[in-house]
Amino acid sequence: MRQVLLLNATYEPLTTLPLRRAVCLVLREKAEIVHHDISGACLRSATAVVELPSVIRLLRYVRIPYRQRVPLTRAALMRRDNFRCVYCGRRAETIDHVIPRSRGGKHLWENCVACCMPCNHRKADKLLEELGWQLPVTPAVPRGAHWRLIGLVHDGDPQWAPYVNEPAA
Template structure:
């Protein structure tokens, strides 16, 4: 399903919406189209024509509570590790705890990595030192505003780039 970027009244990115929900917000005058789809496609009804939006902006400001820490989800972890196993570099399918939970390891960003099934099974509940393995990267909490936004992929729709990228400091 086609996704549309939703901006707050202050042009801050909030989330992505399905096209149908975005059009409803525009038709109810709760949002305005900031950027149309590059294909130039339109939706027709008996009484009107609406251009398909790529980016919409709410007319009224919506206060969103600020999250200081990015929540640990499977999708976010896989995205952080680029969907690659940190042990062998193949396509990752599972999550592995570097320090196993059965040995007191926590379920936190600093202890979780993406892993392929083979490496995850081979490691089991052992420590890396017991296997003689090393991590090529140090797992950590992702940084940047786009990680706090729900549903926004940093390399999503190229039309979103001016609205999602962080300004240079």
């Protein structure tokens, strides 16, 4: 389904919404269209014509309590590691715990990495030292407000770029 970028009243990006929800917010006058879809497509009813939005802005400010720590999700972990296996560099398909959970490792950002299936099976529940492997980069918690918007820049509409400030890697 088509997604629309939702901005707060201060033009701060909040999230993405399905097109249907975005149009409902605009029709109820809770949001305004900031950018129309580049295709120029419209939704028509008996009494109204609405151009499809790409970016909408809420008319009233919504206070969002931000978490200090970014939640550990599969999508966020894959994004942090650029969808690449940290051990061999191939396309990552799974998550690996550097210190296996069977050996007391925790499910934390600092202990999880993206991994391909062959490396994950080869490593199994062994420690890196037992295999003679080393991590090229120490896993860390991602920082910054753009981590709330996982997938926006990677998969998003090019019209969203002025509103989503993702720092350079």
